Amino acid sequence: MTTGRLEAFSDGVLAIIITIMVLGMSAPEGYTFEALKPILPVFLTYVLSFIYVGIYWNNHHHLLQAVNKVNGKILWANLNLLFWLSLFPFATDWMGKNHFEDNPTAIYGAVLFMAAIAFKIMVYCVIQNEGENSNVGKVYSKDKRMNISLFLYLAGIVVSFFLPILSLVIYLGVALMWIVPDPRIEKTLKE
Template sequence: MKTGRLEAFSDGVLAIIITIMVLELKAPEGSGFAALRPVLPVFLTYLLSFVYVGIYWNNHHHLFQAVKLVNGKILWANLNLLFWLSFFPFVTGWMGKNHFEANPTALYGAVLLMAAIAFRIVIYCVVQNEGEASSIGRVYSTDKRMNLSLFLYTLGMAVSFIFPIISLLIYLGVALMWIVPDPRIEKALKD
């Protein structure tokens, strides 16, 4: 099977996720800038989550530009990824409304961790289908950034019970690591 339907469905789901997240932003009472202060945590959480959804969309798009064909395993692995990404609006809203308290921040990290694991499963299924000698197989045979991300999400979850703000900085740091899509895929596409 070609990748077009998988990509179109994934794009639609990610667009819906972003739409649901923005609906959590409620206009404050009052017209002064001081009225924005109470909604700042909600906005900052939305901003971080928007960046994460953008990162997943970007890396997903790059990955499937290099994939020749998909099979049932890849389709289910992709649905697993979309399942975890679909929790972003919930954890984004909960963490923002509760001003980065420990439990919401830990759950936010857990969803980030599960989405990262799910993306790794997608990559595993793609490499299994395309072969380890394929361009995708060569790109992802050594991916230290992915392993570091999983470690940092786990660390962020643990730290959130002591210093939730440090957890947010860890989550932001991981996002910054992934903000630029993997240039190895573009190079593999050119080769």
């Protein structure tokens, strides 16, 4: 089984998730700049979520490039990842509309956390299939960013009950950590 349709389907789902989020940002009743003000937090959450889906698309792209064969486990690990990512529009909408209140900010962090766990499971299934000495095995065994992210998401969830704005800073920090492309992956792929 090749990766072709797995990529096509995942691209489709990710493309829809990233675009559907903007639907949560409905045009206001008034027609002045003033009327846009209450939408600002929704917009900022949308930007953050857009960056996250972009990061997942990027990492998914990199991961599958190093994959040679797909099995049933990987298909379901991929669907599990897509499931958690599909909750982004909901979490984005709820957090944005409630101006970063504590509980929505915790739920947003929980969705980020579960998506990260799902990605870790998928990497694990791929390594199991390809072998520890494969490209994927070599790259991800050294990757500390995945575990750091998981820890920071948990920290963000806990912090959200006291200072939700700090959680947002943490979520944004993790995102920035991932935007920088991983030189190890690109290097290992080139070898």
